[in-house]
Amino acid sequence: MLxxxxxxxxxxxxxxxxxxxxxxxxxxxxxxxxxxxxxxxxEPERHTQRLRRGLDGLDLRxxxxxxxxxxxxxxxxxxxxxLVGRDAVIYLQVTRGAAPRxxxxxxxxxxxxxxxxxxxFSAPEELRARGADAITHPDLRWARxxxxxxxxxxxxxxxxxxxxxxxxxxxxxxxxLVTEGANTNVWVVADGVARTHPAxxxxxxxxxxxxxxxxxxxxxxxxxxEPVRVDALxxxxxxxxxxxxxxxxxxxxxxxxxxxAGAPGPVxxxxxxxxxxxMG
Amino acid sequence: MLxxxxxxxxxxxxxxxxxxxxxxxxxxxxxxxxxxxxxxxxEPERHTQRLRRGLDGLDLRxxxxxxxxxxxxxxxxxxxxxLVGRDAVIYLQVTRGAAPRxxxxxxxxxxxxxxxxxxxFSAPEELRARGADAITHPDLRWARxxxxxxxxxxxxxxxxxxxxxxxxxxxxxxxxLVTEGANTNVWVVADGVARTHPAxxxxxxxxxxxxxxxxxxxxxxxxxxEPVRVDALxxxxxxxxxxxxxxxxxxxxxxxxxxxAGAPGPVxxxxxxxxxxxMG
Numbered sequence: 001m002l003x004x005x006x007x008x009x010x011x012x013x014x015x016x017x018x019x020x021x022x023x024x025x026x027x028x029x030x031x032x033x034x035x036x037x038x039x040x041x042x043e044p045e046r047h048t049q050r051l052r053r054g055l056d057g058l059d060l061r062x063x064x065x066x067x068x069x070x071x072x073x074x075x076x077x078x079x080x081x082x083l084v085g086r087d088a089v090i091y092l093q094v095t096r097g098a099a100p101r102x103x104x105x106x107x108x109x110x111x112x113x114x115x116x117x118x119x120x121f122s123a124p125e126e127l128r129a130r131g132a133d134a135i136t137h138p139d140l141r142w143a144r145x146x147x148x149x150x151x152x153x154x155x156x157x158x159x160x161x162x163x164x165x166x167x168x169x170x171x172x173x174x175x176x177l178v179t180e181g182a183n184t185n186v187w188v189v190a191d192g193v194a195r196t197h198p199a200x201x202x203x204x205x206x207x208x209x210x211x212x213x214x215x216x217x218x219x220x221x222x223x224x225x226e227p228v229r230v231d232a233l234x235x236x237x238x239x240x241x242x243x244x245x246x247x248x249x250x251x252x253x254x255x256x257x258x259x260x261a262g263a264p265g266p267v268x269x270x271x272x273x274x275x276x277x278x279m280g
Numbered sequence: 281m282l283x284x285x286x287x288x289x290x291x292x293x294x295x296x297x298x299x300x301x302x303x304x305x306x307x308x309x310x311x312x313x314x315x316x317x318x319x320x321x322x323e324p325e326r327h328t329q330r331l332r333r334g335l336d337g338l339d340l341r342x343x344x345x346x347x348x349x350x351x352x353x354x355x356x357x358x359x360x361x362x363l364v365g366r367d368a369v370i371y372l373q374v375t376r377g378a379a380p381r382x383x384x385x386x387x388x389x390x391x392x393x394x395x396x397x398x399x400x401f402s403a404p405e406e407l408r409a410r411g412a413d414a415i416t417h418p419d420l421r422w423a424r425x426x427x428x429x430x431x432x433x434x435x436x437x438x439x440x441x442x443x444x445x446x447x448x449x450x451x452x453x454x455x456x457l458v459t460e461g462a463n464t465n466v467w468v469v470a471d472g473v474a475r476t477h478p479a480x481x482x483x484x485x486x487x488x489x490x491x492x493x494x495x496x497x498x499x500x501x502x503x504x505x506e507p508v509r510v511d512a513l514x515x516x517x518x519x520x521x522x523x524x525x526x527x528x529x530x531x532x533x534x535x536x537x538x539x540x541a542g543a544p545g546p547v548x549x550x551x552x553x554x555x556x557x558x559m560g
Contacts, residue, residue, distance in 0.1 A: 016296035019395050026432040027307025103439035103463050115299050143420035151431040152306040159383035183383050
């Protein structure tokens with residue numbers, strides 16, 4: 001597999017970074033995961049915008065030649081890896097580069113590390129058809145969840161807890177409220193209205209979340225962006241999660257308790273169909 | 281410089297990890313920094329114990345042959361790099377290893393990445409003589425600050441804010457209370473009593489902090505392990521910070537406001553002298 005690292009296209013076995021890379025030492029970097037269906041990248045501008053916000057949040061400069069370069073590198077990776085005719089994801093990561101270890105920033109001259117890779121992806125259609133299990137998990141994360149950084153340990157530990165429980169996702173809870181999933185946004189439907197946490201510092205505002213907000217508006221599904229109480233999960237008609245790799249995934253059980261009818265519901269179905277149509 | 285990486289001693293220029301290393305992708309690992317004075321490692325057992333607690337907290341297995349191996353690798357690194365006669369620090373990091381990217385843990389067979397390096401160190405004696413500046417900074421970190429992980433971005437951003445302000449350290453504040461520094465523990469002295477945050481999940485209990493607690497007891501300096509209100513900084517007689525690389529560092533100004541007499545105080549001095557004696 002050919003990947004991109006710091007200006008070169010190299011085999012993944014040769015894609016190595018120094019142990020002095022601040023990604024390795026501090027998690028000092030940001031990332032994006034972009035979907036590419038049959039060679040067409042989905043919402044590249046939104047990913048670029050979010051990447052820029054993340055870099056700004058970390059006081060990292062834009063490390064590409066221009067606004068379009070990430071998409072162009074992605075395109076070449078899809079071509080070089082024979083992924084143009086398939087469903088794929090493009091992973092992008094930028095770190096503050098390699099320098100002698102100091103907590104404060106390294107010298108201005110330090111070159112950021114830029115890594116991109118494209119991989120074949122298979123959407124979890126069987127799971128979508130029957131609906132997923134989730135667990136609730138305390139949201140232990142820091143106060144800037146809106147930055148898509150590689151400081152992902154609380155997400156890793158929550159996702160592992162879900163996996164160990166045989167579940168697809170961990171639903172984060174903080175102060176009695178649902179924030180989001182370990183790597184998804186969470187939506188709760190009751191009485192025909194969908195609710196999802198507003199895009200504050202407490203969540204990572206997903207690109208899929210943004211698109212689904214638009215799709216819901218077009219479909220006439222009322223959405224309120226407000227935090228949902230954990231208790232409200234148990235009386236919900238539907239719960240679903242959204243992300244670049246789960247699209248719209250119905251959740252039919254949480255902590256072993258059946259949600260709604262215990263089967264994928266009509267709101268999730270409508271929004272998934274609309275998303276598929278939008279992705280082309 | 282010779283470093284240790286996954287069982288081999290290699291030149292630091294060849295110390296490379298895969299972009300698939302979970303340290304790089306998730307900050308999925310822990311670290312330790314141990315002081316070595318003239319070839320003698322300071323409190324290696326405490327570092328080993330804390331490393332074990334950190335690994336347990338991340339559900340990572342002990343990656344060394346036995347309890348003593350980290351110290352032995354450290355000793356060889358001091359020898360190979362001509363650091364036996366000097367003041368040095370040994371950096372150790374363990375990550376969950378390289379594997380195809382998933383938030384949940386990789387297969388059991390994934391070998392952890394183990395990295396150690398020793399570097400010459402020069403303690404900041406000039407700064408200690410006149411006393412350091414600090415700034416206050418919101419503590420944005422996650423809920424498990426007691427684990428010494430490489431998810432260090434909030435610490436990096438706070439330390440950079442301090443550095444940009446010409447200060448030595450950022451004093452974290454949360455809910456009106458002082459927690460600790462970006463990479464130190466904070467102590468506040470008033471009316472002959474020293475206070476420092478208890479070793480809860482809200483701070484990283486430093487090895488130097490533990491030793492200084494013992495030294496204070498021996499010196500007859502009363503210490504109360506309780507959180508200090510931010511307000512109490514302004515009326516303190518002394519503030520100082522402790523860590524493996526700052527030892528006991530008096531803080532004489534915070535946010536530009538003079539602390540106590542604006543000069544290093546007797547409690548910091550007594551504890552520093554006792555620490556130097558203990559380090560041998």
